Each structure stands twice: as C-alpha cells, then as structure tokens.
Amino acid sequence: MQSTHPSASRRPRTGITRIDVGYLALASLLGVAAAIVAPDTRADELLPTYIGSQSVKITASGFDFGGNTFVAGAPTGSGDVHWHIVDGQINPIVDGTLHLNDVQGLCARMRVDYYVNSSTVWTTRYGGEVCAPDDKHHAYSVALGEYTSNKISEVKVSVEKKTASQDWQSVGSQRVKLITTHSSVKITEDGFDFGGQTFIGSGPTNSGEIAWSWSGGQITPHLTGTLHINNAASACARMRIEYYSATDERLSDQYGGKVCAVDNKHHSWNVDLKPFDDGKIVWVRVSLQNLGADEVWRTVGSHSVSYAIKPIALCGGGGGCLRRELK
Secondary structure (H helix, E strand, O other), X not given: OOOOOOOOOOOOOOOOEOOXXXXXXXXXXXXXXXXXXXXXXXXXXXXXXXXXXXXEOEEEOOEEXXXXXXXXXXXXXXXXXXXXXXXXXXXXXXXXEEEEEOOOOOEEEEEEEEEOOOOOEEEEEEOXXXXXXXXXXXXXXXXXXXXXXXXXXXXXXXXXXXXXXXXXXXXXXXXXXXXXXXXXXXXXXXXXXXXXXXXXXXXXXXXXXXXXXXXXXXXXXXXXXXXXXXXXOOOEEEEEEEEEOOOOOEEEEEEOOOXXXXXXXXXXXXXXXXXXXXXXXXXXXXXXXXXXXOOOEEEEEEEEEEOOEOOEOOOOOOOOXXXXXXX
C-alpha cells in the first residue's frame, strides 16, 4: 500500500514557518531572536498552515523591493508573498527587502492592498517608514502579514515614497493572486490502479492529482485522474476521499461511484470528484477500494497529500513588522 505525506518545495523565509537550517541562518543575518519555540496550543486552537509562495520584485529609481542582495543599483533577487490559511482565513505575508539607494533625506514605506476580486480593494495596510540618512545604499528587512480574511483573493504590493508635501506616492507595484496548487496522486496495486489515463504493462504511467482551491473561506480539494481495473473479471472498485484538519481530525469521508470490469481485459474510468469543502481541511487521504464477495468495501491502496506545512511560530508568529536595517 502506498501512503506518503507530501512536502512543499518552497518554504517561506519569514513569518510563520517550520524549523530548518536555512531559516535559522536568515534569522541570524537579520538579527531576529533565534529562540524558536513551538507555541502552547489548546486542542481547539488552529495554527496557520503554509499554502505556497509567489515572487515579487519592484524596481524604481532609488527605491526597490526584492531580495537582500543589491548589485549595480538594483536587487538581484525577488521578495515573496507567502500565503497562509487558518480556519478558512487567508493570511498573505509580504517578505523581502526594501532598498533605498542614492536618495539622501527621502523616506519610503511598503503598502499592501488586499483584493476580494480583480477590481475591489477590501482593505490596505502599510509598513513602517524608513529614511535614507545619506546617499549610500540602505536595505531594510520587510515582513508584513498582519491582516487575515476569508475574502482575500489577491494582493497588490507597492513601494511608496514621501513627497515634499508629505504625501505618499507609489513608485512601483506588483499584483499577486492566490493560485490553485496541485498535488500528484498515484496508487498502484495488483489489478487496481489510480493515476493518469495512459496504461502500459501493469499500471498507469502518470499520476492523477488533487487541485487545491480557496474561495469564501472554504478549501476545495478536487480529485481528477483515471481508475483502472486490469485482469480482474467481475471486480468492482471505487474511490474514497477522507478529509483531515491540521490536528488530524477527520472532517468527512466521501466516495466516488461504483465501477465494475466485465472481463479480464484492461478497463478504465475517468475520476472527477470534489464533493466536499471546508475551511479546516489541510490534508486528504485518497484510497482505492474494491468490493469483496461479502459485499464489504476494502481499501487496496492509498495516497495522502496536503497543500500545507504544519508551522511553528517565529518572530512573534508573523504579523506586520519592518525589522532593522541590514548591515
């Protein structure tokens, strides 16, 4: 039986994250307190979980946002928007470095606009004000993530500078949408398989998938792929999806339709299931079941997948802050 818990390929560098060596090194570089302690959590208290990250880079004359390395008048890398969710509430964390270069006496700040759709701004939050004391290059670490809502679907990250009239003016911005993420699912057992449509030899060559989407505070896992029965005349099968929270509470148990092979040849059926959504879903177990002669359904193989990394707290557990200038 196949059963795996996936890991995310890209992890957030600030805010809420799991412990890893790279993050500890970054914390040391930024002068963040290195004491990392898993928070005391009540059984009914849900922790934020990490969905994924998207790159953000803003370049303007004298004012830039991106990575912390600065070469030839611009950052060489990008900053990020790290998406988190807890109980259906979306929490985007803007993480990177604000650069001021050759702008003596001028001040800047970060701005984040939160959108409910492509045209409607729900609310706006601002980072702290920083000013260049001279015409040299100055870099400030940014971690803005103080706002959560189940209505957020997009953010606009902007760099603003203060004008001579003491107003704030945008010098550049980038919009980032909360995107659907995908997890591969493949189950291979004797005579019963789930994966892609192509079947060679004794199993599918590719995987099926779970597509994770978020809307109105609800998380919807969408299973697609192909169920295969091979060399098993009269055998019947179905798909099963179990839905779990961050605390491994089973939220629901859903089933696909019953299919049966009429002979010993290879037979396949398309699978397209999204029967359940909930704001607490963090991972699912996809199982392939067959029907025994006693009319009892039994699991022959399963594969567990998640969009999320279970986090711990760092730097106050996230939230909006503009840390000290990098040296």
